[in-house]
Amino acid sequence: MESLLFISTFIQHVNYFLLGILPTAVIDFLPVAEKFIWCGFAAVGFAVLFNVPARTLVFIGILGGLGGFTKFFLIRFGVSDVFAPFCGSAVIGLLSIPFAHYKHAPPPVFYIPALIPMIPGVFAYRMMLGMIKLVGNTQPADYEQVLQSTINNGLKVLFIILGLSVGAVIPMLVTRRDSVKDLKTSIFFDRRDD
Amino acid sequence: MPSNLFVLEVNKTHPEAKELCTLLLRIGTLLMTSGSNTERIRKTIQRISTSFDYKAELVINHRSVLLSLENENGDQVYTSLKRTGQHGVNFRILSGISRMSWTVIEEHWTVDQINEELDRLQALPHFPRIAVLLFVSLAGASFCRVAGGLIPDMIFAFIATFAGLFVRQELVKRLFNTYLCVFFAAFAATLVAGMGYKLGIADPGNHGFVTSVLFLIPGVPLINSFSDLIDGNIQTGIIRGINSLIYSFAIALGLLASMFIYQM
Incomplete structure (x- = not known):
């Protein structure tokens, strides 16, 4: 307990110190940049759970971080909760192809673990709580309000997940190829003769 | 002659088609259990079957795969069905089979070689x-x-x-x-x-x-x-x-x- 308290006060002091020396634009930006690290860790955790080839782990972390960063960066500038994750997953889908060529593993190995940090767990939780309230509550006074928020959260969950999976396959849909092997990425990486 | 009896009759005369069909079904069910989407399973199986000069037609379900092989004359030479095992995501197998399917075409692997490679992929260690x-x-x-x-x-x-x-x-x-x-x-x-x-x-x-x-x-x-x-x-x-x-x-x-x- 005491060591916990000590750690959190220590971090607070570091925060105050940083607030003193950094320009405001950077301080505004720090919470968004921090998401890069945590989304990356979450992606790597799921990659380990899905037993990916060890050579791809670092790249999945980078992809997950970039996707989460894009999402929170856009939300910071007022983009909607549904469109921001879609853009994040489009970034992941596009970058998964050069990584797939570079590390010789199919793109789903990269984009599925990287997408998972963006799955809207908190919205799903709120929707579920709302549904429980709707089952137990027959009072007309706040029924409508609960119904409204439940449907709102549920639709957000549905459309965010739909957007995530569409965003990740955008390169395939746009280029109309059968396999990413046919897509040229030699601008980024030296391809083996394949 | 009833048509199903005809299929059985033809099955006997194409032992290499039977071997290939068993192999392709093994690949299909492995991909399905280790978390591949349906289009990838279909493409992988068709890619490998063209390397052996057969054409594969597939029905892919969540718990089973049905495969029918045609030779270059358009005769349906072998049809078989396999039930999948327990589903459990394993991207190491997905990645390994994807890489293998291209090598099979380039180096003209035999059925035994592919089976050995599959054995190796299935024996790959998980993370501790x-x-x-x-x-x-x-x-x-x-x-x-x-x-x-x-x-x-x-x-x-x-x-x-x-x-x-x-x-x-x-x-x-x-x-x-x-x-x-x-x-x-x-x-x-x-x-x-x-x-x-x-x-x-x-x-x-x-x-x-x-x-x-x-x-x-x-x-x-x-x-x-x-x-x-x-x-x-x-x-x-x-x-x-x-x-x-x-x-x-x-x-x-x-x-x-x-x-x-x-x-x-």
Whole structure:
């Protein structure tokens, strides 16, 4: 307990110190940049759970971080909760192809673990709580309000997940190829003769 | 002569087609259980069958694969059906088979060579159990941080995820029903996470409770479901979607059970 308290006060002091020396634009930006690290860790955790080839782990972390960063960066500038994750997953889908060529593993190995940090767990939780309230509550006074928020959260969950999976396959849909092997990425990486 | 008898008659005269069909079905069911989408299974099998100068027609279901081989004259020479094993995501097999399917065409591998490679892929080691537990727990703590948690919340999310995943692994080892495993894992994780609130260390407003079960979300069936629907494989898409819905229900039930215990 005491060591916990000590750690959190220590971090607070570091925060105050940083607030003193950094320009405001950077301080505004720090919470968004921090998401890069945590989304990356979450992606790597799921990659380990899905037993990916060890050579791809670092790249999945980078992809997950970039996707989460894009999402929170856009939300910071007022983009909607549904469109921001879609853009994040489009970034992941596009970058998964050069990584797939570079590390010789199919793109789903990269984009599925990287997408998972963006799955809207908190919205799903709120929707579920709302549904429980709707089952137990027959009072007309706040029924409508609960119904409204439940449907709102549920639709957000549905459309965010739909957007995530569409965003990740955008390169395939746009280029109309059968396999990413046919897509040229030699601008980024030296391809083996394949 | 009845048509099915004709097929059986032809089956006997093409031993190499039988071997190839068994191999392709093995590849198809392996891909299906290790978390590939339907279009990828179809493409991989057709790619390998063209290397042997056969044409493959497929029916792919969630729990079975039906394959029919045609030779270059257009005769249907062999048809067979195989049931898939227990589903469990394993991207190492997915990646290995994908790489292999291109080498098969380039180097004209024989059926025996492919079978050996599949044996090797299936024997590949998983990550050590403790590494899986630690990395997934770190992912749980990261989820908590992304949702706005502070350090005490993150620590409880870490411990809760660790406990939940441990329970799940133990139950899977004892061959419990898959959904029951998820239910008990969610229950264990939220029991630990709720302890943080009862002890007054974690803050209920910071979503530590819900982020401790996020490691159970059926990410692969969910994303594969939508990508199947986009590809036009509506049937498998719906099946995967409903499967992930049942998983989510199991998670919700586990969460509810501990919310009932803690009177939240």
